[in-house]
Amino acid sequence: MLTAHAKGESMNLTDKISKLKKEKKAIILAHNYQRPEIQDIADYIGDSIELSRKATQETQAEIIVFAAVDFMAESAAILNPTKKVLLPTLGARCPMAQMLTVDEIKRQKTHYPNAPVVLYVNTLASAKAYCDVCCTSANAVEVINSLDADTILFGPDRNLAEYVAEETGKTLIPIPEWGFCPTHLLFQPEDVTVLKLQYPDAVVMVHPECSAEMRRVADFIGSTSKMCSYARESKAKTFIVGTEEGILHRLRKENPEKQFITAYKEAVCPNMKLTTLDRLYMALKEEKHVVRVPEVIAKKARAALDRMLAINH
Numbered sequence: 001m002l003t004a005h006a007k008g009e010s011m012n013l014t015d016k017i018s019k020l021k022k023e024k025k026a027i028i029l030a031h032n033y034q035r036p037e038i039q040d041i042a043d044y045i046g047d048s049i050e051l052s053r054k055a056t057q058e059t060q061a062e063i064i065v066f067a068a069v070d071f072m073a074e075s076a077a078i079l080n081p082t083k084k085v086l087l088p089t090l091g092a093r094c095p096m097a098q099m100l101t102v103d104e105i106k107r108q109k110t111h112y113p114n115a116p117v118v119l120y121v122n123t124l125a126s127a128k129a130y131c132d133v134c135c136t137s138a139n140a141v142e143v144i145n146s147l148d149a150d151t152i153l154f155g156p157d158r159n160l161a162e163y164v165a166e167e168t169g170k171t172l173i174p175i176p177e178w179g180f181c182p183t184h185l186l187f188q189p190e191d192v193t194v195l196k197l198q199y200p201d202a203v204v205m206v207h208p209e210c211s212a213e214m215r216r217v218a219d220f221i222g223s224t225s226k227m228c229s230y231a232r233e234s235k236a237k238t239f240i241v242g243t244e245e246g247i248l249h250r251l252r253k254e255n256p257e258k259q260f261i262t263a264y265k266e267a268v269c270p271n272m273k274l275t276t277l278d279r280l281y282m283a284l285k286e287e288k289h290v291v292r293v294p295e296v297i298a299k300k301a302r303a304a305l306d307r308m309l310a311i312n313h
């Protein structure tokens, strides 16, 4: 609960951010898992693919402040080489993205020389530079179906690899074998069973980064953007949500007449929550932290991202 003083402070900060944003021709992009106050001040809220598109479409903006984690800001910088991309908190790093190294990709390529490499956007630019095409959780099935290959090296999320293999009937070799999102791993079907006793009519929505056991109790499996459209179009009134709790703010805002319950209260991504209004303000004011990707890496990673964007209009 904010005190009256704290509320005043945050309002001031909000005004200051809006003013600076105009002066500097900046836009703020915020991921669905960001804090509510960051989502509220952002120009666009979305998942990785929605934000990647926005970053390329915003031709007037000179500065892009990316309220998210490292790999997303890196992708924005790769796709917008002429703009200044800022990551408000240097330490906001996705642990899953750090799990796949270039050495591991090269090692697996020696075992499967003919298999294309498809990487989830949750990877560092250096890894993207070694893949054939990128994907997000929203378009992974479409990207894999578009390939003329039955065996594919896929990383770094093992759960997403399993889900996409089930959906496409293709063989996906997970690289590394054990990649995972520590936040989505916290969801357990037992918690859903208990919630279903309390909300028997609730629809269960689960992110494909969750375990196979969680996918089995789901009525709907999809990315955060797909969850938003599903909730909007569904006639159901109550939803149990199996993804990072930040999405609840957007779901509630877009569907005030519906009820959204997290499948596990502690499922919070600490890295996504590192962006505060204070840090956002300082980032804009001092134009920090500039995300730079060496052109030799950016060029190859851009090709992989462009291929994804071309498949998924």
Ligand code: SF4
Pocket: 033, 069, 093, 094, 095, 096, 097, 122, 181, 182, 183, 184, 244, 269, 270, 271, 272
């Ligand atoms: S929720 Fe998981 S995949 Fe997303 S940024 Fe956090 S750790 Fe990475």
